[in-house]
């Protein structure tokens with residue numbers, strides 16, 4: 001008899017219910033096929049799929065795959081993964097798994113397969129191969145690999161990672177820092193969290209390589225306080241890596257050093273903005289700093305500092321291990337590699353889908369997400385967090401690509417995708433965007449601090465039909481001022497969701513036809 005272990009996430013009743021749902025599907029499907037399977041529930045250890053992970057213990061060994069949706073279960077049986085009789089996977093290549101086949105998992109290839117804090121598991125799956133290669137290269141050669149890979153920052157601004165690395169390398173200083181931005185505040189995003197909880201060594205390895213490349217010897221991971229499991233897992237992984245010589249004063253006896261520490265945020269969205277984050281790391285209130293100077297030149301405690309998002313840094317080990325060309329081969333245009341996209345909101349199968357750039361929103365919404373959870377038509381999709389535009393159906397066939405999205409007033413951001421069905425009122429969502437900005441604004445500049453508060457009032461007047469045409473013009477002027485006058489993207493991009501709602505869904509504002517600017 002084969003045993004199927006269903007991982008039941010330990011911190012979410014909703015996820016646990018999902019795991020049970022899949023377990024029941026497996027049991028039903030097995031019974032229909034006359035197979036004997038024993039289901040064992042198991043608390044998951046740091047692997048938090050939005051859809052449950054299933055592990056199969058067969059006479060041939062342990063097999064794990066995920067996330068799995070009920071619709072996949074029959075396919076898994078058909079492919080022979082759940083029979084206990086054929087074991088093509090047996091911890092082998094994930095390409096053979098029907099659900100994963102549709103994805104292109106580079107950053108998330110180990111997740112769900114390895115024990116997050118087992119160095120043995122990590123190394124059995126290419127772990128630390130990138131670091132070993134980096135130790136044999138000169139700093140300039142490591143930076144060149146990152147430049148050649150085409151990797152761009154995954155935190156939101158999509159700035160080429162290699163250029164930032166080169167700036168820090170080229171800035172002389174006695175002390176430099178690597179800071180990992182793990183504040184992950186965008187709505188509907190969780191890829192950073194899954195990385196830190198599911199494969200923390202990958203981030204540790206990426207940061208250590210960044211240290212070797214730039215000359216930084218100290219790194220900090222700034223994690224939002226709402227992620228206690230990530231903080232605990234990272235601390236454990238850092239301890240294990242230090243004890244085994246992957247971190248510390250003499251990395252793998254190379255004579256090179258790099259140390260890491262975790263710092264906890266305090267619940268502020270704007271502390272995800274890199275300069276506010278630095279203020280917070282220095283123990284001050286999280287207020288945005290004017291640039292220049294760039295953090296790469298004068299960052300933490302006034303020293304050259306490389307700040308990258310979790311996924312940016314976690315992408316580096318593979319780039320070093322397999323070479324820049326391997327990574328660059330994925331993607332379209334100037335958007336190279338893969339992006340772990342996160343499906344959330346009113347979607348049937350929420351979860352993380354890693355695909356090369358170029359995939360369309362329609363594919364993500366229907367092939368992976370299975371359409372809306374409510375069963376109603378999807379009306380608007382917000383891509384790129386709370387500062388991202390609301391995209392109507394006419395934009396869902398665009399290839400996911402930084403430039404293509406920018407051309408329609410959108411943003412790819414951190415890959416968060418929040419779905420709304422046809423019951424959504426976009427004027428309410430536009431109001432929420434302004435309100436969010438008013439609540440989270442650091443207050444340093446007027447267009448954002450005052451503009452967001454006035455923005456809520458103006459939208460209220462539009463919704464209340466008070467001088468509607470004039471108020472719509474006022475809202476557009478206000479958005480103009482925020483876009484061009486704000487010091488950072490908090491105030492500068494809040495108009496994206498507001499104007500996209502107004503332009504694409506004028507009827508929700510009581511406007512029959514597109515007004516002057518949308519026309």
Ligand SMILES: Cc1cc2nc3c(=O)[nH]c(=O)nc-3n(C[C@H](O)[C@H](O)[C@H](O)COP(=O)(O)O)c2cc1C
Pocket residue numbers: 152153154155156157158159161181182183184185186269270271272273274275307308309310312313488489490
């Ligand atoms: C209001 C605001 C919030 C942000 N929040 C985050 C965040 O939570 N995580 C993140 O990586 N970047 C965030 N960013 C972007 C960072 O300022 C910065 O661009 C990023 O950390 C750079 O890393 P990357 O080049 O690897 O993307 C935010 C920016 C703004 C304006």
Ligand code: SF4
Pocket residue numbers: 270288440441442443444445446448449486487488489490491492
């Ligand atoms: S745009 Fe907003 S968050 Fe950014 S500096 Fe100005 S007030 Fe602060």
